[in-house]
Amino acid sequence: MSGDNGGEGATEATAGAAARLQKLFEGHRLTPTQRRIAHCMVRRAADAPFLSSVELAELAGVSQPSVTRFAVALGFDGYPALRRHLRDVAPDRAAPAPDSLNEYQQAVQEEIGNLQELSAALADPAPIEEAARLFAASPVLPVLGLRAAMGQAAGFAYFASKVHPDVRLLDEGGSMLADRIDGAVRAGATVLLCFALPRHPREVIEALAYARAAGLTVVTVADSAFAPVARHTDLMLPAAVGTGLAFDTVCAPMLLGRVLLEAMCDALPDAQASLEAFDARAAARGLFEE
Template sequence: MGERLDDDRAQEWLLSRAQRHRLSPTQRQIVQRMLGMFPDVAFLSTIEIAEQTGVSQPTVTRLATALGFAGFPEFRTAMREAVLASVPDQRVPASEKQDAIDQEQANVGTLKRVVSGAPMTAAVTALSGSDPLGVVGLRASAALADYFGYFARRVLPSVRVCTDGASLDDDLLQLRHQGASAALFFSMPRYPSGTVAAIRLARRLGMTTVVIADTALLPFADDVDALLVAPVGTGLVFDSHAAGVVLAITLLDAVAAVHPQRTQQRLEAHESLVDRWTHDT
């Protein structure tokens, strides 16, 4: 494994700690920024962390207490132990591209916990019961929404993919008027303000909000009914959403399994048309 994966294990320690405690939105944002500062963050002072995360020194100190530590020194000691425990005895040289692939393998591996958790069960129940089903993704997340929607149309009665921020409010209102009880949102960094506003609007309209995002520490997590986390690969010039794709198609598989007879009938109807658009070589 490369250095990036070793840092990921220390990051997972901090993320796990944060998820076990009730943090304020500001505290969640600090943790989110700290996750990208490993391993250096484990050796910084409160002043240095405050400067690099854009908050005050007392705010950093309060975060340590909120995470269950007696104070910042104890928190920093625990972070250092997590970092040092992640350092292997020998390092295998690897290129940046190899590191990126290693990171993606680790990201996909985290989905085992996601798909067996309570939020996944809640998401499947909500999405399988919505007709029509709205699927939302703006900017970088639009591709994920289109991917999910492309296959969802094979097995669900009515699917509407919304990737235009300018018409998103109208789309959600129309979906609700047509009977939609839930909507699926893809929200990857950087989080578009239009996506956050749409999630809140869907909530106000009485729709269950299911969100696939890169972290559990979303600044708008309180507006989400079921949050499914698919970590983003950051080892290349552009973020990789490989884990998001795997999670999306796994979620769709679970939704389709709720009504197996309907799913089978729709898949057979689709297969009957395949000869019209495939080209034999």
């Protein structure tokens, strides 16, 4: 019977390892290179206690001395001390995916692990509820997502517009982006929601810096708490992406967006009435096939 639960146990172990790493890194001022190493370790949470400094450097795309400096920045004498600590707090290595799984199945298993990690993070709903209050209180809600994040931003904006009075999708870069942020601020916006996924466009980072300078509170759904957008974000909501296929898979960020929508509906007093009014209009227009 134990074999039937091996996959579930492995994903739970991976989620737990990632949460422990996130907690270890919190509160430290890390350089961009060090954030890259931290991000890599979170994505490879189950393997992290067993990686050599050379292996970790290769995976993160940095130099071996950078890994050593990263460990020292976390308060350890060096990387061996960091690795011993990780082994002490997580002595049992998560079981690897069975060899019988093909690459597509492995990608699915990775996404299941990402969703398990998100579920563990949502045990504390306070950040979600805080974001929802900010969205509900803002007369205008700009939603930013460029390139790989366009779909997540558009999906959120589509549903949010059914309950929020003024949702503005910002899905095109260029010189007009700052103008549209300015327009949202003039119309009363107090917060901006950003979906940021790898590879992170420089325009997104610049737009978030501009938005904060304009007085907006920035809430960001990103693939990691150590993503480049973190330094221009007031409230970071991480949700890992899958990297097993040619293009990243983003089930966890999508689900987190829906969770934010649910919380925003709870925070908007007229949300239910707005949904019922839309349903009535849709029925009158024959909008959907039943």
